[in-house]
Each structure stands twice: as structure tokens, then as C-alpha cells.
Amino acid sequence: xxxxxxxxxxxxxxxxxxxxxxxxxxxxxxxxxxxxxxxxxxxxxxxxxxxxxxxxxxxxxxxxxxxxxxxxxxxxxxxxxxxxxxxxxxxxxxxxxxxxxxxxxxxxxxxxxxxxxxxxxxxxxxxxxxxxxxxxxxxxxxxxxxxxxxxxxxxxxxxxxxxxxxxxxxxxxxxxxxxxxxxxxxxxxxxxxxxxxxxxxxxxxxxxxxxxxxxxxxxxxxxxxxxxxxxxxxxxxxxxxxxxxxxxxxxxxxxxxxxxxxxxxxxxxxxxxx
Amino acid sequence: xxxxxxxxxxxxxxxxxxxxxxxxxxxxxxxxxxxxxxxxxxxxxxxxxxxxxxxxxxxxxxxxxxxxxxxxxxxxxxxxxxxxxxxxxxxxxxxxxxxxxxxxxxxxxxxxxxx
Numbered sequence: 001x002x003x004x005x006x007x008x009x010x011x012x013x014x015x016x017x018x019x020x021x022x023x024x025x026x027x028x029x030x031x032x033x034x035x036x037x038x039x040x041x042x043x044x045x046x047x048x049x050x051x052x053x054x055x056x057x058x059x060x061x062x063x064x065x066x067x068x069x070x071x072x073x074x075x076x077x078x079x080x081x082x083x084x085x086x087x088x089x090x091x092x093x094x095x096x097x098x099x100x101x102x103x104x105x106x107x108x109x110x111x112x113x114x115x116x117x118x119x120x121x122x123x124x125x126x127x128x129x130x131x132x133x134x135x136x137x138x139x140x141x142x143x144x145x146x147x148x149x150x151x152x153x154x155x156x157x158x159x160x161x162x163x164x165x166x167x168x169x170x171x172x173x174x175x176x177x178x179x180x181x182x183x184x185x186x187x188x189x190x191x192x193x194x195x196x197x198x199x200x201x202x203x204x205x206x207x208x209x210x211x212x213x214x215x216x217x218x219x220x221x222x223x224x225x226x227x228x229x230x231x232x233x234x235x236x237x238x239x240x241x242x243x244x245x246x247x248x249x250x251x252x253x254x255x256x257x258x259x260x261x262x263x264x265x266x267x268x269x270x271x272x273x274x
Numbered sequence: 275x276x277x278x279x280x281x282x283x284x285x286x287x288x289x290x291x292x293x294x295x296x297x298x299x300x301x302x303x304x305x306x307x308x309x310x311x312x313x314x315x316x317x318x319x320x321x322x323x324x325x326x327x328x329x330x331x332x333x334x335x336x337x338x339x340x341x342x343x344x345x346x347x348x349x350x351x352x353x354x355x356x357x358x359x360x361x362x363x364x365x366x367x368x369x370x371x372x373x374x375x376x377x378x379x380x381x382x383x384x385x386x387x388x389x
Contacts, residue, residue, distance in 0.1 A: 013353040023354050027361040034365045038372040045376055059312065066308050074301040077344050081294050085287045258344045265336045268308075269329040273315035274322075 007244045022252045026259050033263050036213055040270065043205050053206045056199065058112060062272040065108050066264060072101030073261040076228070076254045083247040088239055091250070095232040098257070102225035109218050116199040116207070120144060122188060123195040134198075135185055142196065143187045210271055217267060220260045227253050300343045307336045 005017040013020055044052055075097040082090035115133075122130040122142065132144035197203055201211035231250060238246040311332045319325055342348040347358070374380055 014351045015353055020353060020357075023357050027357050030361050030365055031368070034368050038368055041369075041372050042376065063308065063312050067305060070301065070304045070308065073304075073340060073344055074297065077297050078294070081290050081297070084290045255345055258340055261344075262337050262340050265340065266330075266333050269311055269315065269333050273312065274326050274329055 007242070007248065016248055018248060018252045019255075022255050026255065029259060033213075033216075036209075036216070037266070037270075040209050040213065043209055047205065053204065056116075056206070057210070057272045058115065059272055061108055061112055062268055065105050066268045068101050068104050068108070069261045069264050072098050072105070073258055075101060076257045080247065080250045080254050083239070083243070083250055088236075091239075092232065092236070095228060095250070099225055099229050099232060102221055102228070105221055106218060106225070109214065109221075113211075119147070119199040121197055121199070121203070122193055124188065124192050125194050126192075130186060130188065132186070139190070141187050141189050142193065143185055145185055213267055213271065217260070217263055220263070224253070224257050224260055228257070296343060300339050303339055304336055307332055307339075311336075 003017075007016060009015050010017065075094045079091050079094035079098060082088070082094055118134045120130075120132065120134050120142075122144065124130065130144055130146065132146040135143040135145055137143065199207055201208045231246075231253060235249070236246070238249070311329055314328050314332065315325060317325075319328070347354070375382055
């Protein structure tokens with residue numbers, strides 16, 4: 001059975017069916033991410049003054065990922081434009097570049113996640129808080145590289161420290177520029193540790209919403225990359241038999257990809273910069 | 275999608291070539307916009323709310339460029355505008371409810387006078 005309106009537009013909508021389908025899907029996606037952004041606003045505005053963390057994420061890596069995603073939006077539309085100009089070879093190049101950009105994005109994101117899962121906060125029995133990256137641990141002790149406080153003009157100190165200090169805890173960081181203290185490894189006997197936790201989604205509200213938003217977005221990137229890889233590889237055979245239908249498929253997958261880019265355009269400043 | 279960019283069957287390579295020039299321009303604008311977003315976040319405007327407003331304004335302009343030109347929304351069919359209009363309505367409602375719920379005088383903050 002032939003699927004109707006894969007190429008010719010329907011009279012009532014003026015569009016081929018997949019186009020209507022993808023826009024309805026994107027509308028549902030807007031509401032999905034909208035609900036999560038709404039949760040973010042509620043959590044952030046509801047947080048006690050001065051307790052929302054700043055400077056926990058790597059801005060250069062986040063910026064790089066933004067540029068990579070924007071570049072992929074350009075290549076995906078060039079892939080579609082190449083088909084419209086009947087240049088299948090160019091399509092292959094641009095579609096391949098798009099998939100490479102998607103992989104680059106996921107790899108960079110995985111480095112960022114890995115950094116958070118190896119970034120620990122240790123509360124000692126005497127109330128001192130140690131914050132840094134795990135170097136090694138055994139059954140007797142834990143060794144950390146103490147983290148530098150992030151210097152962001154709009155968050156002169158990592159504001160979470162205020163919360164900890166207010167709770168009577170002393171926060172220990174390697175002071176940037178302090179002689180001998182820069183990235184100093186510190187070994188803590190386990191007997192002195194009251195609590196030890198990494199910066200996973202369980203660490204605080206900010207990390208929870210960060211992992212939820214970026215994790216869902218990363219799943220969209222992976223899903224989109226799988227679809228585009230199929231159209232770059234085995235799915236591209238359709239170009240020989242039904243070129244217009246194949247071009248429409250690329251257009252529809254491209255619309256999804258642009259949406260993924262669009263979501264990141266808001267996620268980046270909201271999570272990394274503000 | 276518009277007849278110019280799309281699937282009406284009567285657009286030609288010349289139209290697409292012209293559109294490609296627009297795409298390259300938009301691509302450059304998005305790259306510059308990203309750099310401006312990062313640099314603006316380091317400017318101390320005095321009030322964090324101004325930083326938030328500036329960052330969201332730049333993000334909105336970038337989103338308009340992506341949606342308008344890469345997704346061709348500046349020249350779409352009425353059907354698509356209808357779908358997006360409904361989406362915008364419900365999205366605005368969601369955000370209104372979010373902001374309304376944070377108002378101290380909002381009904382959801384009503385605490386019954388329990389003895």
C-alpha cells in the first residue's frame with residue numbers, strides 16, 4: 001500500500017503529510033521542554049537568596065558545544081539545499097558533517113558529565129568542607145585536587161559557599177594564585193569524613209535540573225544523529241528511486257535538528273551563564 | 275515551507291542558490307550572537323536581572339533566526355502557523371501559571387486559618 005501525500009501536498013493543508021506530522025511533534029516538544037523550563041524558573045526563583053550555584057559549569061566547553069550545534073544546523077540545511085540543487089555528492093558531505101557535529105557535541109557533553117561525577121564535596125567531622133576533583137581513593141583515605149573558586153563577575157564567589165558558611169561549615173578551596181595551594185592534592189582519612197558526595201543530579205537542585213535538561217536534550221541529539229546517519233547511509237538509496245520523497249525526508253529530519261539547536265540556544269545561557 | 279524553499283515542485287536551483295547566501299549570513303550571525311552572549315554575561319550591569327534580560331534577548335534573536343530562516347517559518351503555510359499559534363498560546367499559559375504561582379498573593383499560597 002502506498003502512503004499518500006509523501007511528495008504531493010494535500011489540498012486542504014497545502015503540505016505533504018510528514019511536514020504536518022513533524023510540526024505537530026515539535027509542538028509537543030515545545031510543551032515538554034517548556035514544562036522543564038517552567039520547573040527551572042520555579043526552582044531558581046524559589047531558592048533562598050544567594051544559594052543558587054554559579055560557576056559550576058565549564059563556560060568554554062559550553063560555548064564550544066553551542067558553536068558546534070550551530071555549525072550542524074548550517075550543514076543540515078546545506079544537505080537539504082544540495083538535494084534541491086540535485087547535487088547528491090554534496091548532500092553526502094554535508095549530511096556526514098552534521099552527524100560528525102552531533103557526535104562531537106555528545107563527546108564534549110560526556111566530558112562535562114564525567115567532570116561532574118568526579119567532582120566531590122567532602123564534609124569532615126569538624127565541619128570543614130573540601131571541594132575538588134577525585135584523584136584516588138582506597139578503603140582508608142580519599143585524595144582530592146581542591147577546586148579553584150570560579151571567578152565570574154556576576155558571581156564573585158561560588159554562592160553555594162554562602163549557604164554552607166551560613167550553616168556553620170568552613171569551606172576549603174585552593175585559593176587561585178596562592179603559593180603552593182594551586183591544585184594542591186589533599187588526602188583525607190576516611191575516618192575524618194562525615195559525608196562525601198559527587199556533583200551528580202542528587203547533589204542539589206541545580207545539578208538535578210541541569211542533568212534533567214541537558215540529559216533530555218542529549219537524548220534528542222543522539223536520536224537525531226541516528227536518524228541522520230540512516231539517511232546518510234542505507235536510507236540514501238531512496239534518492240535513486242524517489243528523489244523528491246527522499247528530499248522531503250531530509251527536510252523533516254532537518255526541522256527536528258533545528259529544533260534541537262533552538263532548545264540549546266536557550267539552555268546554554270540559562271544553565272552556564274546566568 | 276514556502277514555494278521558494280520547498281517542495282512545491284517549481285522551485286529551481288537558482289532560488290536555492292540565493293537562499294544558500296542567506297543561510298551563510300544567518301550562520302555568521304548565530305556564531306557572532308553566541309560570542310556576544312558569552313561576553314555580555316561577563317559585563318557587570320549592576321543588577322543580575324539586566325544580565326538575565328540581555329542573555330534571553332540575545333537568545334530570542336538567535337532563536338528567531340533559526341526558526342525564521344533555517345526552519346523557513348518566515349514564509350510558511352497557514353497550517354503550520356495555526357499549529358504554532360496554538361502551541362504559543364499553551365506555552366504562554368504555562369509560563370503565566372508558573373509566574374502566577376510565585377506571587378505571594380496567589381490563591382495557591384492561601385493558608386487556612388487552622389487553630
